[in-house]
Amino acid sequence: MKTFNDQSSHGSIAPARPKSLPSLKAGVGLKPEHYRAILDQHPAVGFFEIHAENYMGDGGPPHRYLTAIREMYPISIHGVGLSIGSSGPLSEAHLLRLKVLIERYEPAMFSEHLAWSTHPSGYLNDLLPIPYTKEALRRVVEHIDTAQAFLGRRLLLENPSTYVQFAESSYSEPDFINEIVRRTGCGLLLDVNNIYVSANNHGFDPYAYVDQINHLAVGEIHLAGHTRELDTDGSPLLIDTHDRYVDDAVWSLYAHAIRSIGGVSTMIEWDANIPDLPVLLAESDLANAVSLAATG
Amino acid sequence: MPFPQPRTFHGRQLVFGQALLDASRPIPDGVIGPDGRPSVRRFNVYRNNVVAGQVSTLCDAYPATVKLVGEEFFHAMARDYVVTHSPISPMMFDYGSDFPDFIDAFPPASGLPYLGDVARIERAWVEAYHSAESLPLSASCLKDILANDLRFLSLQLHPSTRILQSRFPALSIWRMNTESNEGQTIHLDDGPEEVLVVRPDADVHVYPLPKGGARFFKALLQGASMVDAADQAFESDDPFDLVAHMAMLFEAQLVVGTRTTQDNPHSSGVQHG
Numbered sequence: 001m002k003t004f005n006d007q008s009s010h011g012s013i014a015p016a017r018p019k020s021l022p023s024l025k026a027g028v029g030l031k032p033e034h035y036r037a038i039l040d041q042h043p044a045v046g047f048f049e050i051h052a053e054n055y056m057g058d059g060g061p062p063h064r065y066l067t068a069i070r071e072m073y074p075i076s077i078h079g080v081g082l083s084i085g086s087s088g089p090l091s092e093a094h095l096l097r098l099k100v101l102i103e104r105y106e107p108a109m110f111s112e113h114l115a116w117s118t119h120p121s122g123y124l125n126d127l128l129p130i131p132y133t134k135e136a137l138r139r140v141v142e143h144i145d146t147a148q149a150f151l152g153r154r155l156l157l158e159n160p161s162t163y164v165q166f167a168e169s170s171y172s173e174p175d176f177i178n179e180i181v182r183r184t185g186c187g188l189l190l191d192v193n194n195i196y197v198s199a200n201n202h203g204f205d206p207y208a209y210v211d212q213i214n215h216l217a218v219g220e221i222h223l224a225g226h227t228r229e230l231d232t233d234g235s236p237l238l239i240d241t242h243d244r245y246v247d248d249a250v251w252s253l254y255a256h257a258i259r260s261i262g263g264v265s266t267m268i269e270w271d272a273n274i275p276d277l278p279v280l281l282a283e284s285d286l287a288n289a290v291s292l293a294a295t296g
Numbered sequence: 297m298p299f300p301q302p303r304t305f306h307g308r309q310l311v312f313g314q315a316l317l318d319a320s321r322p323i324p325d326g327v328i329g330p331d332g333r334p335s336v337r338r339f340n341v342y343r344n345n346v347v348a349g350q351v352s353t354l355c356d357a358y359p360a361t362v363k364l365v366g367e368e369f370f371h372a373m374a375r376d377y378v379v380t381h382s383p384i385s386p387m388m389f390d391y392g393s394d395f396p397d398f399i400d401a402f403p404p405a406s407g408l409p410y411l412g413d414v415a416r417i418e419r420a421w422v423e424a425y426h427s428a429e430s431l432p433l434s435a436s437c438l439k440d441i442l443a444n445d446l447r448f449l450s451l452q453l454h455p456s457t458r459i460l461q462s463r464f465p466a467l468s469i470w471r472m473n474t475e476s477n478e479g480q481t482i483h484l485d486d487g488p489e490e491v492l493v494v495r496p497d498a499d500v501h502v503y504p505l506p507k508g509g510a511r512f513f514k515a516l517l518q519g520a521s522m523v524d525a526a527d528q529a530f531e532s533d534d535p536f537d538l539v540a541h542m543a544m545l546f547e548a549q550l551v552v553g554t555r556t557t558q559d560n561p562h563s564s565g566v567q568h569g
Contacts, residue, residue: 128342168326237337
């Protein structure tokens, strides 16, 4: 089994840059709408997380603001486009873009999804589900090995939110993910909202999922809001929309996860209908409070 | 129409992706809900995510175009584009670069012949926003160039520089449909407009060009010397004011490098058109 250092071995670390994440101080997603407010107000928040692909342009305000914000805060980089779950090869060009970004901003954490998005017709702009089969497992493991070796650091793999299952799946999702962790040495980004959404949509127990997952591998937790729609039979179909407050039931599941795992860097995702910064910060404060209460 | 439904990992993704983009196809075999039965409803969540996500990307990139045609029309037009134009990379700010061409050829928009050019200004704005950084030079960068070398002078323009030519008053229409500029009246017979888009520092600037300016700036962008670029601009039917354009080069902070080369003073390396 390979092991990887948490910190990038590349580049120098500027002395002023906050390097590691405070373990119990929650972070929030970095949104262009909040750039100015963050620089003006310097709010008390643990870290900011960026979507890697939004900072892959050559220059411009995204890099200018991120550079300024990086001088004051730790950041984490969350990729959405590597397509680790693709049956085809990883894009070397995209791996290189990630490497450049990681070397430039020295994130405390780097994460990607257990999902796919590349297709012969082009890039499918969504996080698509994979069947949990031996063949898929081998491919995902190859891809994570490749990515970790190329990037020279450990990757945190995020569990997906899904709306369908595949008839050919032969693993449960936690078993599949635990096996990936065992074979690659990668860490986990446990998205508690995703667990809740998928549990509702597929009829499994989200608490049992949290209990079953490899706790030692969890390096980060995501929380987000979801939308309640209806399936054809009238039962709730939850959609992972990141467009509202974290649901009460997800907070409860989060408390359970923290009680089981211990304090973990936690981050609030809010990617659509983006609120003013104080609303987002209040959610991260709530994460701190719930985490503190759960760890006693 | 039947099509293969292989259960290999690769075949699974091939068919899944095809059905995602083509709603007329049946959903892939073995895509099921909790009851173990095929679920069109659930597969359609992914269909909707992909299409709605890309439509939303276009809405964000072309706000003035949205304003001109209204959200409903824009969404319908964007959906037509999205199902036939997949992104080529996960960098969604790159998506929709040929959307202005699609608009030009979109029959329901034919009553708004300027719409594609307004979208081209918006596209240039996005490209300038994300372009590489480079430090603009002041006009004093010319002071050490010997008079004899001036005719060999080439200027390197800022990498964010974009030049557009419209048969319509596209810039005026764009301005009227951005948040800060409303309430003007524009007549389509106000004539053609030429536009310069550049981001020399933090902000993207959009300028109208004087007549002949587009030919001059385009020639410079393609590597022509000052003299050759000016010659090309003088060839146009429009009167061309070289001094005014020289001033604009520096006022708009377009110049990031200079070069004097005598290697090929009669360079014909400039592409016309």
